[in-house]
Amino acid sequence: MGWAGVKALVLEAVGQIAVRRLPVPEPPAGWALVRVAWCGVCGSDMPRMFTKGAHRMPLVCGHEFAGVVAALGQGGQGVAVGDRVAVFPLIWCGACAACEAGAYVQCEAYDYLGSRRDGGFAEYVVAPVRNLLSVPSGADLAAAAMLEPAAVALHALRGCGAPLVGSDVAVFGAGPIGLLTAQWARIMGAARVIISDVVDARLETAADLGFRCLVNPSRQSAADHIQEITQGAGVAVAVEAAGVPQTLLAAIRSAGRGGRVVLLGNPSSDVTVPATLLSRVMRQEIVLCGTWNSTYSVHGGADDWRAAMAAIASGALITEPLVSHRASLDEAPDLLWAVQNRTVVASKVLLGAPLEPALLGREGIEP
Ligand SMILES: [Zn+2]
Ligand SMILES: [Zn+2]
Structure with missing residues (x-):
């Protein structure tokens, strides 16, 4: 043939x-x-x-x-x-x-x-x-x-160990992985999900998905905005989903006392963290959490892949x-x-x- x-x-x-x-x-x-x-x-x-x-x-x-x-x-x-x-x-x-x-x-x-x-x-x-x-x-x-990025995004939030129900979560980077993470935060019961990106088109996609707290750091400091709307408390979980130094620094600045900063985006370059910010990490006991890939079980156990598949099939994850x-x-x-x-x-x-x-x-x- x-x-x-x-x-x-x-x-x-x-x-x-x-x-x-x-x-x-x-x-x-x-x-x-x-x-x-x-x-x-x-x-x-x-x-x-x-x-x-x-x-x-x-x-x-x-x-x-x-x-x-x-x-x-x-x-x-x-x-x-x-x-x-x-x-x-x-x-x-x-x-x-x-x-x-x-x-x-x-x-x-x-x-x-x-x-x-x-x-x-x-x-x-x-x-x-x-x-x-x-x-x-x-x-x-x-x-x-x-499914793969959906499972990776879920794994990032599950792995950080912070309770998400009723918590404020910030996501830096509204690419696919960021917007999947933001959706998981909402599914897992986050109070507010704040999304930051320098590209307005991505923020529009976030708006289409029903997110309301959107900030473009090329116009307004995302960390300042987050401190403002949380009345200085910061967020419980700040997810870095862009892999650039500015977003990592903004994520650290946005985390509240005992908050988690999740490193999800692949780093594109070295990052210099100012001493004042490191001092804040120490004093507020902010935890930097690495996340990698996702869990998968051969025997049908509870894993990130099956949870993500169920959420996609039910329409909960868009x-x-x-x-x-x-x-x-x-x-x-x-x-x-x-x-x-x-x-x-x-x-x-x-x-x-x-x-x-x-x-x-x-x-x-x-x-
Ligand atoms: Zn990938
Ligand atoms: Zn092996």
């Missing part, structure tokens, strides 16, 4: 991305071949593709994806061909102390779809069956592709307004370059296409 392999967006070298045809990946025993519907472009994919490079190249990037099971390797149990699935992108070794404790994201010898091995900017990808989470009927595959662009793999190089060069302002970019039921057979993949 003239089928020439799997279409994929390949990172060949730093700044070199091209649509190529790759051989159909063969799922090993216990693995599945997944037809990708949508794969989100993560903030970390941009430096990976355009400035820093990946662990190995050529590489197919993309770790935020959902699709349909197209084939199973030997012994793949618990899913069936045709199932709609989201994919936990971290492949843990299963043999180290962290894995033994079920703390897969702390695995000492992990592999990773989209950063260490081929990921979701492709028509097909192979993943272990134990990494597949079935998508309930309430969620479409575009929403399910947002993902659609966070998606600014959808593009096919063929359109991806031009769009991603435009985002990189800032000629296009994007929030979440999804690469892929809606899956038609007949697609699998037509492409020649035998179920």
Whole structure:
């Protein structure tokens, strides 16, 4: 039928991305071949593709994806061909102390779809069956592709250890991860959620999601505004979700006594913290909390992924307004370059296409 392999967006070298045809990946025993519907472009994919490079190249990037099971390797149990699935992108070794404790994201010898091995900017990808989470009927595959950042945002708030019910929470950075975090804070019972961003369009998206306390620090100091509306008490939790020095400093300035400052955004550069601010951290016993990835359980235990899937499927967590662009793999190089060069302002970019039921057979993949 003239089928020439799997279409994929390949990172060949730093700044070199091209649509190529790759051989159909063969799922090993216990693995599945997944037809990708949508794969989100993560903030970390941009430096990976355009400035820093990946662990190995050529590489197919993309770790935020959902699709349909197209084939199973030997012994793949618990899913069936045709199932709609989201994919936990971290492949843990299963043999180290962290894995033994079920703390897969702390695995000492992990592999990773989209950063260490081929990921979701492709028509097909192979993943272990134990990494597949079935998508309930309430969620479409575009929403399910947002599951990874949704789980990461939830993990950030759960991990900081602060009670959220009735508390004020500030989120610095209204990109997809910031707006997911803000929604989780609201779901978890926060009294007020204050969102800060220098881009008005992102604040408008926050407003569309029903948030009312919005501040643009290019016009008004976010920390001052927060101290003002909290009558000097500061917030219980300040989440840094932009990864720039100004937002980290503003987050520290906004935290109240005993407050938590959550480091969620990938740092883009060194940060110098003024001594007066460090002194405030000490005197007010403010806690700086790192957060990393999310929890995932193979045995169906309570984890960030299942909680996020349930919230998406029920409509409690809204993902659609966070998606600014959808593009096919063929359109991806031009769009991603435009985002990189800032000629296009994007929030979440999804690469892929809606899956038609007949697609699998037509492409020649035998179920
Ligand atoms: Zn990511
Ligand atoms: Zn391990």
